[in-house]
Amino acid sequence: MIALLTSPEAWAAFLTLTALEIVLGIDNVIFISVVVSGIPPEQARRARQIGLTLALVFRILLLSLLVWLIGLTRAVVTVHDFAFSWRDIILIAGGLFLIAKATHEIHREVEAQQDTATTASGKAAFLKVIFEITIIDIVFSLDSIITAIGMAQDLTIMISAVVIACVIMYAASGPVARFVAEHPTTKMLALAFLVLIGVALVADGFKFHIPRGYIYFAIAFSALVELFNVLARHNRRAR
Secondary structure, three states: OHHHHOOHHHHHHHHHHHHHHHHHHHHHHHHHHHHHHHOOHHHHHHHHHHHHHHHHHHHHHHHHOHHHHHHOOOEEEEEOOEEEEHHHHHHHHHHHHHHHHHHHHHHHHHOOOOOHHHHHOHHHHHHHHHHHHHHHHHHHHHHHHHHHHHHOOOHHHHHHHHHHHHHHHHHHHHHHHHHHHHOHHHHHHHHHHHHHHHHHHHHHHOOOOOOHHHHHHHHHHHHHHHHHHHHHHHHHHHO
């Protein structure tokens, strides 16, 4: 431990990996902010806490199973010259789930339909949100940890970076979720982001990598434009 604390290389790896884990956590924060917007604020807070705790647990658990995790990248199924590993299969399934979930929510918002699960039972809606967050946590955790393994060699560095990233994700999830709930147009934008992220996950599963920089730039640019729209609407109402 003393050697790690006094090693410039260890600190460089830690800071770089922490920044990368925070960036990779943006997808998770967006998804959680969207899914908790349909339940009461108190339940939404608990759902965020449970969801991000699960994200932390999954990441630490996967880091502790390094040998097994590396084995997930080995091909297990071949279909028409395409070799798929368990990682590919999980990314494809998670991407399709994101696309289906976001498309369903977009349809519900456009048609102005009320979520029957929310109206029927608050507990059922809460459990549904936790289930959906858990599924996506597994998908995002897998991608995040494989990235961590590729960047750092020491388990202590990887776990420390993941813990800090999850704490920052939790701190950011509250304001983001409230902003999405208070501004319906931002929810539609966030759903469009989820479709984009889902497509990127499916593409990764088929070995067609879309650089994340393009996706995050599109998200940042669109979010900035939407922020200007929100400010403009607020100023018009204030006059």
